[in-house]
Amino acid sequence: MTDFNLDALCRRIDDKRDDLVELTRDLVRIPTTNPPGDRYVDCAALLGERLKNRAFSVEYIRAEGAIGDSDRYPRQNVIARHQGSAAGPCVHFNSHIDVVEPGAGWQFDPFAAEIKDGRIYGRGTCDMKGGLAASVIAVEALLEEYPDLPGALEISGTADEESGGFGGVAYLSERGYFSPPRVDHVIIPEPLNKNRVCLGHRGVWWAELETHGQIAHGSMPFLGDCAVRHMGAVIGAFEAQLFPLLKTKHTSMPVVPDGAKESTLNINSLHGGLAEGFDGLPAPLVPDSCRMIIDRRFLIEENLDEVKAEVTDILKSLATARPDFRYELRDLFEVHPSMTEPDQPVAREVAAAIGQIISEPLEYVVSPGTYDQKHIDRIGRLRDCIAYGPGILDLAHQPDEYVVIDDMVDSAKVMAVAAYRLLTTSR
Numbered sequence: 001m002t003d004f005n006l007d008a009l010c011r012r013i014d015d016k017r018d019d020l021v022e023l024t025r026d027l028v029r030i031p032t033t034n035p036p037g038d039r040y041v042d043c044a045a046l047l048g049e050r051l052k053n054r055a056f057s058v059e060y061i062r063a064e065g066a067i068g069d070s071d072r073y074p075r076q077n078v079i080a081r082h083q084g085s086a087a088g089p090c091v092h093f094n095s096h097i098d099v100v101e102p103g104a105g106w107q108f109d110p111f112a113a114e115i116k117d118g119r120i121y122g123r124g125t126c127d128m129k130g131g132l133a134a135s136v137i138a139v140e141a142l143l144e145e146y147p148d149l150p151g152a153l154e155i156s157g158t159a160d161e162e163s164g165g166f167g168g169v170a171y172l173s174e175r176g177y178f179s180p181p182r183v184d185h186v187i188i189p190e191p192l193n194k195n196r197v198c199l200g201h202r203g204v205w206w207a208e209l210e211t212h213g214q215i216a217h218g219s220m221p222f223l224g225d226c227a228v229r230h231m232g233a234v235i236g237a238f239e240a241q242l243f244p245l246l247k248t249k250h251t252s253m254p255v256v257p258d259g260a261k262e263s264t265l266n267i268n269s270l271h272g273g274l275a276e277g278f279d280g281l282p283a284p285l286v287p288d289s290c291r292m293i294i295d296r297r298f299l300i301e302e303n304l305d306e307v308k309a310e311v312t313d314i315l316k317s318l319a320t321a322r323p324d325f326r327y328e329l330r331d332l333f334e335v336h337p338s339m340t341e342p343d344q345p346v347a348r349e350v351a352a353a354i355g356q357i358i359s360e361p362l363e364y365v366v367s368p369g370t371y372d373q374k375h376i377d378r379i380g381r382l383r384d385c386i387a388y389g390p391g392i393l394d395l396a397h398q399p400d401e402y403v404v405i406d407d408m409v410d411s412a413k414v415m416a417v418a419a420y421r422l423l424t425t426s427r
């Protein structure tokens, strides 16, 4: 094998700048909005066709039977693998190809991928088609510079990360696509900023709480029982007890931004009484149901049973204190926190490459929200996984989302150098 030449590899990536930009734009112009999970087949094909032309073996895997999968909206995934000339480990770059809906407030067309001031604007530029494109360019440049690399390089484009990853990385992990011996090291190019190694994420518990009442004429509320007032008591107790308690919990995980170093709870939605959406005046009714969705993010120091008990204890004490307080609590979604160690090979090599290529100081971080690392860790049982990619975390899911072209180029260099070192030096 030829000796490693950092400058030559970086120059090769610089030369691919236009290719990187155009690939990002092509990906963004396919509106893979999820939900419902549109156009996955087209986006997976774009990636698969490109890599097939570069001697990758390409597999398309539809997550048949997964949540959300249908003939109208198939959960299509693509995995491309380049097998080197000699045995060695496998470095895998995994990107989700879905994007969230654009929402209101855009000055740019969300799916036109316009370029302005060195940035590409559009839904998914930052989260995370820019990172996907950077990983493709990194791998292509690496293979051109070092055609005799041992081991294997894989790139995947997977479905449904924004809705839990069940039709994407979870499905594939259950089938061995994210486990040794097939894969040894995984880099997920989520937008965490180009100088940051993201070691993992906090945990999640979503639940729906419903309080029950009794319907009656609104002029005689004493004949019914108001479910909204019962929910008001719940919110009052959350304000008095739960929110102050969460403020006292701090993690040693390096979560960014700082506010997310504490436990958090968001009240996602609240619905009580007669549904809106009609013309004219509402009927006078005492609401017999009030529902609230809560989104609790928890720390590696907490466990999920305790997290749930904080809420159920409040509900139980309300049930003793308030006459006729009746409720149901339904679990919707849960994810345990996940964090790999900074001395694991992939974290170590990406950190070293950042030190060589990026001028900003290296940071280790943990994501406030979850991403597909949870499935690779829990189902694939592969610990050597991090997120690393271009793009500014705070722009994800925002209007006028963009990615800075220079950041994509820089992070492609980091990915290429780290992959080279993982394939040639560490096992």
Ligand SMILES: [Zn+2]
Pocket (backbone or CB within 6 Å): 096, 127, 128, 161, 190, 191, 371
């Ligand atoms: Zn993402």
